[in-house]
Amino acid sequence: MRYFNTAGPCRPDLHYMVPAMERLPEARTLAEQGMYFVVHAPRQTGKTTTLMALAEALTASGKYAALHFSCESGEPAGDDYAAAQEAVLATLRIEAESQLPGPLRPPRAWPKAPKLAMLQTALVAWARKCPRPLVLIFDEIDALRGESFRSVLRQLRTGYARRPKDFPHSVILCGLRDVRDYKAASGGDPSRLGTSSPFNIKVDSLRLGDFSLETLAELYRRHELEAGQPFTKEAVERAFELTQGQPWLVNALAREILEKMRIEAPAAITAEHVEEAYIQGIVNGAGYVDREYGVGRGRIDLLVRWPYKLPSGERKWQREAVELKVWRQGKPDPRKDGLAQLEMYLERMGLDRGHLVIFDRRRHRATAARRPLRPRPACLKPARTPKGLGAKVLLLA
Numbered sequence: 001m002r003y004f005n006t007a008g009p010c011r012p013d014l015h016y017m018v019p020a021m022e023r024l025p026e027a028r029t030l031a032e033q034g035m036y037f038v039v040h041a042p043r044q045t046g047k048t049t050t051l052m053a054l055a056e057a058l059t060a061s062g063k064y065a066a067l068h069f070s071c072e073s074g075e076p077a078g079d080d081y082a083a084a085q086e087a088v089l090a091t092l093r094i095e096a097e098s099q100l101p102g103p104l105r106p107p108r109a110w111p112k113a114p115k116l117a118m119l120q121t122a123l124v125a126w127a128r129k130c131p132r133p134l135v136l137i138f139d140e141i142d143a144l145r146g147e148s149f150r151s152v153l154r155q156l157r158t159g160y161a162r163r164p165k166d167f168p169h170s171v172i173l174c175g176l177r178d179v180r181d182y183k184a185a186s187g188g189d190p191s192r193l194g195t196s197s198p199f200n201i202k203v204d205s206l207r208l209g210d211f212s213l214e215t216l217a218e219l220y221r222r223h224e225l226e227a228g229q230p231f232t233k234e235a236v237e238r239a240f241e242l243t244q245g246q247p248w249l250v251n252a253l254a255r256e257i258l259e260k261m262r263i264e265a266p267a268a269i270t271a272e273h274v275e276e277a278y279i280q281g282i283v284n285g286a287g288y289v290d291r292e293y294g295v296g297r298g299r300i301d302l303l304v305r306w307p308y309k310l311p312s313g314e315r316k317w318q319r320e321a322v323e324l325k326v327w328r329q330g331k332p333d334p335r336k337d338g339l340a341q342l343e344m345y346l347e348r349m350g351l352d353r354g355h356l357v358i359f360d361r362r363r364h365r366a367t368a369a370r371r372p373l374r375p376r377p378a379c380l381k382p383a384r385t386p387k388g389l390g391a392k393v394l395l396l397a
């Protein structure tokens, strides 16, 4: 049976997937038209999955020899552009041997070439030998640094005019950066790459987006079709609210529910399951949880910290404060005290809003002791601390 993938690119035979190429339909057209263009998106969006599917489809069409490969092996070379080109050319050959039938593969050895023109010379030799127009997808292009990056870009630009007979018909550069950023990355001076660069035209840059609500629903529906376990409409909506359609997160949430929480078919996956998995995922995921025990004061403070990067590359921390309280038998509702304590915590941490989580452990909730607590429907109610700071209250019963 297939599963939700959270480790690298998806494969249709192993993983639940939404059809990859349909996520970026323009890419195929641009490649067929012989364009040189950029595909960019943050990490874990599905770039590699989508472009691998594109390469496969183009080759299978019988009209092109399309190859997807990663430039990562060139990263340790730094500014040593000869070493970087050697590493990329080695990867390219290995990938060609596994992705393409014999007659479409590059010549047995790359021709001898000066250090500044190794890639260009190799691509000319391959394009001349190959019976079909070449489509090359340079994935992880950001891995190439400084002089190495500049050298690859320049050689592609130089060859561009000779395509398709003596150079690849289409080239796709795939990475985190948009095309505008390439100019800066290639030396800081936009004019150095020249305005005729095939990579500096806005129209030739595609941004792979996140999943829409419909796409997320379609993905979760695959599990229902294969395993007979539906996600309720509310579960799908809550998952979209919490993930905003970020593809990796959408998969990670489903995986947490099915494999860690072990909610088994045919029980439907509900919005409560999704919330529980989300909270659990924060704690187990890339974030950090700092605990402070208010010993004897009946409280625990948590600070969940999550690293992220601004588009400028600057590193930041998202910080979310959580106050935990237990509601015991015969005791008053701890909500009022909890909000006051949360406020003190928020002031100490310099935050203007936070979360209060109440574990309802009163005995008359007969089943509560025998099963894990679950968020109540319509949980996360907005509230205010005494001085008016924002809070969300989650009651687990």
Ligand SMILES: Nc1ncnc2c1ncn2[C@@H]1O[C@H](COP(=O)(O)OP(=O)(O)O)[C@@H](O)[C@H]1O
Pocket (backbone or CB within 6 Å): 005, 006, 007, 008, 009, 010, 016, 017, 018, 019, 020, 041, 042, 043, 044, 045, 046, 047, 048, 049, 050, 219, 247, 248, 249, 251, 252
């Ligand atoms: N077509 C798809 N359907 C469902 N999930 C996908 C799809 N493409 C990507 N994903 C999700 O995104 C994750 C990252 O995919 P990947 O192609 O490696 O992205 P990127 O190259 O942008 O880092 C996968 O592990 C999976 O969780």
Ligand SMILES: [Mg+2]
Pocket (backbone or CB within 6 Å): 047, 048, 049, 139
């Ligand atoms: Mg990738």
